[in-house]
Amino acid sequence: MITNTHIPETAQILAVAGKGGTGKTTLSALLIKYLVEKGLTPVLAVDADANENLNELVGLSVKTSLGDIRERMKTDTPPGMAKRDYMEMYINQAIIETKGFDLMVMGQPEGPGCYCMANTILAQIIEGLARSYRYLIVDNEAGMEHLSRLNLRKIHTLFVVSDPSIRGIVTAARIANLTKALKVEVRNKLLVVNRVPKDLPAALEDQIREVIQKTDLLFGGCIPASEDIFQSELQQKSLLKLSAKTEVVQIITRFFDKFL
Numbered sequence: 575m576i577t578n579t580h581i582p583e584t585a586q587i588l589a590v591a592g593k594g595g596t597g598k599t600t601l602s603a604l605l606i607k608y609l610v611e612k613g614l615t616p617v618l619a620v621d622a623d624a625n626e627n628l629n630e631l632v633g634l635s636v637k638t639s640l641g642d643i644r645e646r647m648k649t650d651t652p653p654g655m656a657k658r659d660y661m662e663m664y665i666n667q668a669i670i671e672t673k674g675f676d677l678m679v680m681g682q683p684e685g686p687g688c689y690c691m692a693n694t695i696l697a698q699i700i701e702g703l704a705r706s707y708r709y710l711i712v713d714n715e716a717g718m719e720h721l722s723r724l725n726l727r728k729i730h731t732l733f734v735v736s737d738p739s740i741r742g743i744v745t746a747a748r749i750a751n752l753t754k755a756l757k758v759e760v761r762n763k764l765l766v767v768n769r770v771p772k773d774l775p776a777a778l779e780d781q782i783r784e785v786i787q788k789t790d791l792l793f794g795g796c797i798p799a800s801e802d803i804f805q806s807e808l809q810q811k812s813l814l815k816l817s818a819k820t821e822v823v824q825i826i827t828r829f830f831d832k833f834l
C-alpha cells in the first residue's frame with residue numbers, strides 16, 4: 575500500500591523486543607497507532623512472534639502467514655518455476671492491507687528439514703518489500719530469532735521492553751546485548767519500563783541507572799500500568815481505538831515524539 579508521496583529509499587526499521595509478557599505487542603500496536611495518526615505512512619507491521627497476536631490488538635484477523643507460504647513454496651512450486659517466483663507471487667496473501675498500514679504475520683517457526691534457501695529467499699523478498707514502506711515495525715519474541723532470519727541488518731530503533739522488576743531490567747540488558755551476536759546494527763537501543771506503578775521505587779531507579787551505565791541501552795521512559803489498556807484487553811477491543819485523551823496514549827505520544 576502506498577499512501578504517501580514521500581517514499582524513502584527503504585523503510586526505517588523499528589523493532590520491539592523484551593522478555594515474555596512485558597508488553598512488546600502492546601507497544602507495537604501503540605506504535606502503529608502513533609505512526610498512522612501522525613500520517614507517517616505507509617507502515618508495514620511484522621508480527622514475528624510464533625504465538626501471533628498483534629493482529630488482535632489492531633483489530634485484524636489473519637488467514638495466511640508467511641510460514642504457510644514458505645511451506646507451500648517447498649512442496650507446491652510447479653516444475654520449471656523458480657521458488658523465488660512462487661514466493662513473490664503468493665507473498666501478498668500473507669499481507670493484510672488496511673488503512674495506513676499493512677500487517678504481515680511470520681507464523682510458526684519451521685519444522686524439521688532445511689530451510690536455509692527458503693529463508694534466504696524470504697529475506698530477499700522482504701528487503702524488496704521494505705522499499706515500499708516508510709516504517710517497518712517488528713514485534714519480536716524474546717530470542718529475536720526472526721531478526722536474523724529476516725536478515726535485517728540495520729535497525730533504526732530497538733525498543734527493549736521490561737516489566738518494573740529488578741530481574742526484568744537485568745534481562746532487558748541481556749536481550750539488548752543479543753543484537754551484537756546477531757550482527758545487527760542498531761542506531762538507538764531504548765529501555766522501556768512498562769506497567770510501572772505511580773511512583774517508581776528507588777531500588778528500580780538504581781537498577782535502571784546501573785544498566786544504562788554498563789550497556790549501550792539508553793533510557794527511553796516508563797509507561798504506566800493503564801486501566802484503559804486493561805479494559806481494552808478485557809473487551810477485546812483494538813488498541814487503535816484508544817482515545818487520544820487517555821493518559822497512556824498521551825504519555826506514549828510524547829515518548830514517540832521524542833525518539834522517532
Ligand SMILES: Nc1ncnc2c1ncn2[C@@H]1O[C@H](COP(=O)(O)OP(=O)(O)OP(=O)(O)O)[C@@H](O)[C@H]1O
Nearest residue numbers: 594595596597598599600769798799800803804807
Ligand atoms: N501499560 C500497560 N497497562 C496495563 N496492561 C498492560 C500494559 N502493557 C501491557 N499490558 C497487558 O499485559 C499483557 C501482556 O502484554 P503483551 O501481550 O503486549 O506482552 P508481550 O511482551 O507481547 O507478550 P508475549 O511475550 O507473550 O508476546 C496483556 O494482557 C496486555 O494487555
Ligand SMILES: [Mg+2]
Nearest residue numbers: 598599600623
Ligand atoms: Mg507479544
